[in-house]
Amino acid sequence: MYQYDAYDHKILEQRTAEFRDQVTRRINGKLSEEEFRPLRLMNGVYLQLHAYMIRVAIPYGTFNSGQLRKFAHIARKYDRGYGHFTTRQNIQYNWPKLIDIPDILDELASVEMHAIQTSGNCIRNITTDQFAGVAKDEVADPRPYAEIIRQWSTFHPEFAYLPRKFKIAITGAKHDRAAIKFHDIGLEVLRNETGELGFKVIVGGGLGRTPVIGSVIKEYLPEKHLLSYLEAILRIYNLSGRRDNKYKARVKILVKESGIESFRVKVEKEWRQIMEEGHTDLPAAAQKLIFNHFKPPSYEHNVLPALDFERFYKYQAEFKRWIDSNLHDHKVENYAAVTISLKPIGGIPGDISSEQMEDLADLADIYSLGEIRSTHEQNLVFPYVHKNDLPALWLELKSIDLATPNHGLVSDIIACPGMDYCSLANARSIPIAQEISNKFSDPKLAAQIGELKIKISGCINACAHHHVGHIGVLGVDKKGTESYQLLLGGNADENAAIGKITGPGFNGDQIVGAIETVIRTYQEIKEGNERFIDTYQRVGMEPFKDALYD
Amino acid sequence: MTKAANINNALRVIAANNLSDGVVVYFTGTKWSKNLQFALVSADEAELLSAAQNSVSGENIIGLEPVTVEIQGKTITPTAMREKIRALGPTINFSGSDNRTGTYSNVSI
Amino acid sequence: MTELKIIENLPTEGVYLENTLEPGSLDSEILNAKAIILDFPTFMDGRAFSQARQLRRLGFKGELIASGDIRADQGRQYGQVGISTLHFKEGFDRQTLQNNLKMYSQSYQHSFLSEKVIYKKRLQDNQPHFSGGGPF
Numbered sequence: 154m155y156q157y158d159a160y161d162h163k164i165l166e167q168r169t170a171e172f173r174d175q176v177t178r179r180i181n182g183k184l185s186e187e188e189f190r191p192l193r194l195m196n197g198v199y200l201q202l203h204a205y206m207i208r209v210a211i212p213y214g215t216f217n218s219g220q221l222r223k224f225a226h227i228a229r230k231y232d233r234g235y236g237h238f239t240t241r242q243n244i245q246y247n248w249p250k251l252i253d254i255p256d257i258l259d260e261l262a263s264v265e266m267h268a269i270q271t272s273g274n275c276i277r278n279i280t281t282d283q284f285a286g287v288a289k290d291e292v293a294d295p296r297p298y299a300e301i302i303r304q305w306s307t308f309h310p311e312f313a314y315l316p317r318k319f320k321i322a323i324t325g326a327k328h329d330r331a332a333i334k335f336h337d338i339g340l341e342v343l344r345n346e347t348g349e350l351g352f353k354v355i356v357g358g359g360l361g362r363t364p365v366i367g368s369v370i371k372e373y374l375p376e377k378h379l380l381s382y383l384e385a386i387l388r389i390y391n392l393s394g395r396r397d398n399k400y401k402a403r404v405k406i407l408v409k410e411s412g413i414e415s416f417r418v419k420v421e422k423e424w425r426q427i428m429e430e431g432h433t434d435l436p437a438a439a440q441k442l443i444f445n446h447f448k449p450p451s452y453e454h455n456v457l458p459a460l461d462f463e464r465f466y467k468y469q470a471e472f473k474r475w476i477d478s479n480l481h482d483h484k485v486e487n488y489a490a491v492t493i494s495l496k497p498i499g500g501i502p503g504d505i506s507s508e509q510m511e512d513l514a515d516l517a518d519i520y521s522l523g524e525i526r527s528t529h530e531q532n533l534v535f536p537y538v539h540k541n542d543l544p545a546l547w548l549e550l551k552s553i554d555l556a557t558p559n560h561g562l563v564s565d566i567i568a569c570p571g572m573d574y575c576s577l578a579n580a581r582s583i584p585i586a587q588e589i590s591n592k593f594s595d596p597k598l599a600a601q602i603g604e605l606k607i608k609i610s611g612c613i614n615a616c617a618h619h620h621v622g623h624i625g626v627l628g629v630d631k632k633g634t635e636s637y638q639l640l641l642g643g644n645a646d647e648n649a650a651i652g653k654i655t656g657p658g659f660n661g662d663q664i665v666g667a668i669e670t671v672i673r674t675y676q677e678i679k680e681g682n683e684r685f686i687d688t689y690q691r692v693g694m695e696p697f698k699d700a701l702y703d
Numbered sequence: 704m705t706k707a708a709n710i711n712n713a714l715r716v717i718a719a720n721n722l723s724d725g726v727v728v729y730f731t732g733t734k735w736s737k738n739l740q741f742a743l744v745s746a747d748e749a750e751l752l753s754a755a756q757n758s759v760s761g762e763n764i765i766g767l768e769p770v771t772v773e774i775q776g777k778t779i780t781p782t783a784m785r786e787k788i789r790a791l792g793p794t795i796n797f798s799g800s801d802n803r804t805g806t807y808s809n810v811s812i
Numbered sequence: 813m814t815e816l817k818i819i820e821n822l823p824t825e826g827v828y829l830e831n832t833l834e835p836g837s838l839d840s841e842i843l844n845a846k847a848i849i850l851d852f853p854t855f856m857d858g859r860a861f862s863q864a865r866q867l868r869r870l871g872f873k874g875e876l877i878a879s880g881d882i883r884a885d886q887g888r889q890y891g892q893v894g895i896s897t898l899h900f901k902e903g904f905d906r907q908t909l910q911n912n913l914k915m916y917s918q919s920y921q922h923s924f925l926s927e928k929v930i931y932k933k934r935l936q937d938n939q940p941h942f943s944g945g946g947p948f
Contacts, residue, residue: 160918160930167915180723186765192885200766202789205725250724304920309867310892314858391862392835422836430869432922439931501795573783573793583795633783
């Protein structure tokens with residue numbers, strides 16, 4: 154995991170001092186609200202429905218136990234004893250006071266964390282595969298590249314006032330767990346025919362009002378030119394992206410309107426000039442300094458059979474369920490990556506209390522080399538668990554209500570904060586998620602239904618990625634009351650697909666029933682081991698539509 | 704004043720946020736209260752808004768906006784769900800171990 | 813350039829550059845100008861940051877003036893992309909501007925201010941550049 158050096162620390166220290174000064178000037182009236190608003194937004198501070206909200210960046214979703222303890226402390230001291238993990242792998246707090254935020258930032262800086270560029274029209278937190286560095290199916294660890302991009306994009310003077318926000322995701326595996334086709338830029342680490350590392354570069358994907366699957370702009374970009382190519386895309390976007398209409402300002406619209414071919418020509422021309430200048434790409438030696446931080450740990454290569462594990466797996470049905478759904482293949486034998494579900498039955502997706510965070514930090518120290526990941530599906534991951542430790546870890550997680558065996562299943566729902574917190578929302582998301590979760594609380598039923606991704610957004614901004622849910626729900630305002638559109642068939646991975654609306658919307662009392670109907674229909678017509686998404690792709694919308702609207 | 708207000712004669716209050724802590728407050732006619740029930744209700748949105756704006760000194764109150772309400776008995780209730788939630792707090796209880804009651808009594812009522 | 817020049821009136825010989833110009837369509841003639849005026853219609857419109865960067869790359873040596881909605885809180889940012897002069901029509905917070913220019917002495921990116929570029933500093937440092945290492 155990356156550790157700050159004196160330079161990183163200095164930058165952060167200066168930034169927190171700068172923001173403290175800005176808050177002070179706002180409170181004493183030297184800055185007007187109009188002047189201050191963009192300054193606070195550049196630092197992840199929003200004014201929401203009930204209070205301020207601060208979003209803390211977790212670069213590419215990787216953090217350690219000390220940082221998690223700090224999250225817990227901040228939640229207890231400055232907020233209401235809980236935090237909320239977001240779909241950008243960040244954590245946000247719903248109730249901080251503006252006057253406390255400089256202190257919160259000092260606390261965060263003490264553990265190498267911050268809220269820089271978690272909002273505003275700039276390059277946002279880089280996201281990646283939550284199993285980066287340990288996934289069995291990965292070509293290369295994407296985290297060093299994500300760190301290189303993090304540093305390049307931090308306070309990039311040219312790209313602080315883009316036409317709109319800009320999101321980059323990177324994956325090192327063929328199976329895409331980072332939704333790279335739905336980002337402003339998506340990167341896939343791969344090898345060319347001669348075995349050299351590089352990237353496939355995808356541009357202009359996105360969700361929101363206009364969902365678009367990104368286009369490949371470069372099939373193979375040599376590794377050493379990562380930053381110059383990104384800079385070329387950003388510069389063309391900064392100069393040519395639309396600024397006349399907020400809803401047409403993302404790079405996806407520029408790519409769509411100019412066509413990928415013409416956009417590519419402009420980018421490549423700019424790229425060649427940046428390469429000639431020669432001060433954007435990192436020299437190999439500088440790149441190596443960053444890679445040094447991501448060396449794999451010294452795994453204990455124990456090949457003895459994991460007896461405890463085998464016994465528990467055989468005799469403990471609950472443990473077996475948890476293993477079957479929450480475990481992920483690790484590249485090192487006898488190790489596993491474990492998903493810690495933040496979706497307890499009937500709970501609030503992504504929420505976690507201070508006490509749970511502290512207990513989890515202790516468990517991470519014991520069982521996961523002190524490292525934790527956050528996922529874009531609003532869960533956490535322990536990336537380095539030895540198989541023999543799984544029964545003990547499971548028992549401990551159970552005691553703090555964090556062993557829900559539902560990863561990837563019906564109750565592992567992504568939901569945005571919705572109208573319960575968000576000033577942009579048109580409808581509530583969380584209560585819908587809770588109701589679905591309660592309806593499908595029986596783990597046997599959930600296992601029968603199998604892999605199912607339900608995503609619920611409270612408005613068209615699509616923070617919960619409803620377009621790419623196998624089942625998506627979009628809250629809309631219907632003359633002051635909440636109404637919900639239902640979408641089917643979306644997919645965020647390498648088989649990217651945008652869900653289709655089933656038909657007329659449902660009111661708050663009907664939407665969960667409608668989802669039950671969809672799931673029942675799937676169970677009736679599925680063939681063999683088909684997942685919901687497979688069945689949908691085979692039969693299309695009709696059978697579901699018939700069942701919903703007859 | 705908006706056309707809709709003329710036709711419906713809809714009742715309004717003015718909601719805003721405290722600058723320093725972000726808490727939701729309502730204009731009472733002279734000052735600002737966390738309690739919606741103390742809010743000044745009027746059908747004349749323009750006059751209400753200008754009175755509220757005039758009472759804001761040093762910009763310690765931000766984000767002023769009119770909210771449509773109904774009066775049932777003696778209780779002021781916003782008509783839109785969004786504003787109900789804004790006045791009463793989230794409709795959900797965090798289910799973690801911090802034992803919050805879910806009444807959100809310190810927020811706005 | 814280490815300091816930014818502050819002006820209240822635009823020089824008469826300054827050539828005004830639209831910020832809507834197609835990238836790459838700059839007339840090379842403009843490089844002979846003594847001063848080029850870049851437009852920030854609102855401070856949120858960051859096109860001129862990229863234009864400044866491109867003009868310096870093309871070899872423009874003259875005065876590069878940021879004009880329009882200029883904010884003291886962004887002082888350093890203008891300098892970093894090669895802007896040499898800030899045009900403030902009205903009064904502005906001098907202290908904030910000075911603080912902003914003084915505060916940071918290094919950056920992760922190439923900069924036209926006399927700042928240290930972090931990756932280059934790291935390579936110069938003849939010592940390990942981080943305190944820990946290992947798995948995290």
